[in-house]
Amino acid sequence: MTHQPAIILVRPQLGENIGKAARAMLNFGLTDMRLVAPRDGWPNPDAGPSASGADIVLDQAQVFATVEEAVADCTHVFASTVRERGMAKPVVTPREAGKRMHAAIAAGTRPAILFGPERSGLTNDDVVCADTILTVPVNKDFGSLNLAQAVILCAYEFDQCRDETPDVQPAYEDGVASKDQLIGLMQHMERELAAKGYFKSEDRRDTQRRTLRNLIQSAAPSHQQVQTWRGIIKSLARPDAPDSSDT
Template structure:
């Protein structure tokens, strides 16, 4: 299997409700994860309540694997994260979802297979479950209310993994066609200033320079595209001609 095909396994340990499994599958699929593993689901598997909650993520539900124990579920994985908000008193590194995502991408690039454990909805994982993990994964949440439901926890971790590998730039230009170049912007500035000059806008010599700078800053900060510059120049030209009656 190529590195590009490797994605973290999402392992739900003793999940209780089929509806929650479906919601977790939906959360996974939103961010490109499909390796769902279930450890001893309380109501058995398949569960008819999972499909409707998955809302289109049927491929995740259909390909979910079931295991009797956590040991079996993580057998082919090289690094396991356990999601928990409780202090376990174990000598394990504790990381945030963002740091875990960074680490997992590094592992995958080296051919390793990471996995993330999520505990039962009501009680979370036991210490024996957590003992099988290499690292504890804890989300920084409100210290007065740190409870996340199963789907929320899955989507938080899945999102961090996805966005870490997403090539979409953090800052996306407001104009796909690109911004106008400086020559176009200066041309618009001079066009507006020329028309204002003819209309007697710059009446005070003492304020003339500051007024021009204010106008230029307004135009510069607008972030016009080439097409918008042409539109603005057309508007200025039409207004300069005066209203026909």
């Protein structure tokens, strides 16, 4: 079985936050939750409702008495915190941590991330158990990050390293219209406009025609939308008729 990062909540205080962290983990396919000395014991009846269906994560959660025991089978441990003075560890962003965890897993080893208690964060003795400090680059004037929010940003960045969703997916399932369809539409529009006296003078006609063609080009319509445009032009060009929706 492929390893995945262990998400280790150190002395979490509120069951509700454990549930939300579980939901955030499962949103990005992570299920290895570990709890170190949860304040209110385990299981905690407040966790389930806030997990919103991520029960599998809570059901499989392992409980440990100490951070040392929780990380025993891991190889590379990140501590989610701001850097403490005098702590001789490199500091990485969640994105860099995601890449390093992905590389660790590709090498057949298991990485982990430590998250501290809601109120106080990890202690220096917790951080000593880690190899690397992971600091989310937040607003320096408002750096207090909710526990589940810190978890989801780390889980997201890990998942980004394996996710294959293209950055952009095209707007139309039936594809953008071909140029001959667009030229047909342009000619249809010009013909109807000419019949209505839109082109005032022969010497401005070419400029107006280019403006119209750029209008259609920049709209980049689909096959289906070319048909919709043609219907609009046909209706507008028609002599007035009673609209069935008129009162």
